[in-house]
Amino acid sequence: MTHEDRLVDAQVEDEEQAVEAALRPKELGEFIGQPKVREQLDLVLRAARARGGTADHVLLSGAPGLGKTTLSMIIAAEMGAPIRITSGPAIQHAGDLASILSSLQEGEVLFLDEIHRMSRPAEEMLYMAMEDFRVDVIVGKGPGATAIPLELPPFTLVGATTRAGLLPPPLRDRFGFTAHMEFYEPAELEQVVRRSAQLLEVHTDPEGAVEIAGRSRGTPRIANRLLRRVRDYAQVKADGVITRRIASAALEVYEVDERGLDRLDRAVLGSLLKLFGGGPVGLSTLAVAVGEERETVEEVAEPFLVREGLLARTPRGRVATPAAWAHLGLTPPQQTPSGGSGGPGQQGLFGG
């Protein structure tokens, strides 16, 4: 199973981009949740506008689908500035960055997604561009190479990263404002669902929105995606109105349970509980039992299970928490005096 196969994955799919664009809030007042980020950003932008200048560089960190691209567009809109969108992996040479920077207009917002994945020479060029609005373009090679300084118009860099800790400190320090985006509360996701339903002209009753929000893993992108699938179901199987019953029946078809776990998550948890007595069990052994690649279990399923407090990664292997037993409606085995579960899948038997 890959990221793309999953309804509850937070990565954006290609065909999803147009509909996402239609659902994006356009101004700060419309942006739901993240109260601290909104309040702080509002101050930064108001102050910049009052000075008649350009806003400070902004770093947004947080998991995929939490609204970093949306917020960068809002920053541009609130500043009345154009926006240029690119990403770290697209900038492999310093020259790529130089050509983007030299074509920016005064006050323009440059959104650099996945900024931690930029090449080293490009990153070093960015330091000077951010601080002095200047770059040195190197012409020629070897001992005859010369650096030609190029003045840039003032601009606002909005960098986005899933992990701010991956950024080298000199880059991190050059941002005037850093915001960490948290996962959304269910009540906030409910608002996201209600707002999107209105834009998509689908009728959702309050309970229907609650049901979708509760299964959206704290992520607006997933909430919007589940809403679209529930809308399909409501249109095909009912009168088009999303009620709690319709939402839960639709998401049962798509195998997304009431806590947002999908088939893969439940397969991992189910194996851990039923075959290995709740662990500890090694990652490789667990992956074989589920019939998936080790990386899929580790990178695709586990982060959410850990965040939900259903699974723990310990030095001795993966361990299910009491909440995992409760979620799958199973009873944990009696503890043996040695502290192990006594289940059939102990680390010693299967290695891993």
Ligand SMILES: Nc1ncnc2c1ncn2[C@@H]1O[C@H](COP(=O)(O)OP(=O)(O)OP(=O)(O)O)[C@@H](O)[C@H]1O
């Ligand atoms: N606070 C919010 N209020 C309403 N809708 C939101 C909010 N945040 C995100 N969304 C919606 O969720 C979708 C994903 O948001 P966005 O593309 O901005 O996420 P992202 O963090 O940039 O993701 P990635 O890191 O994968 O690029 C968009 O359709 C957007 O409309």
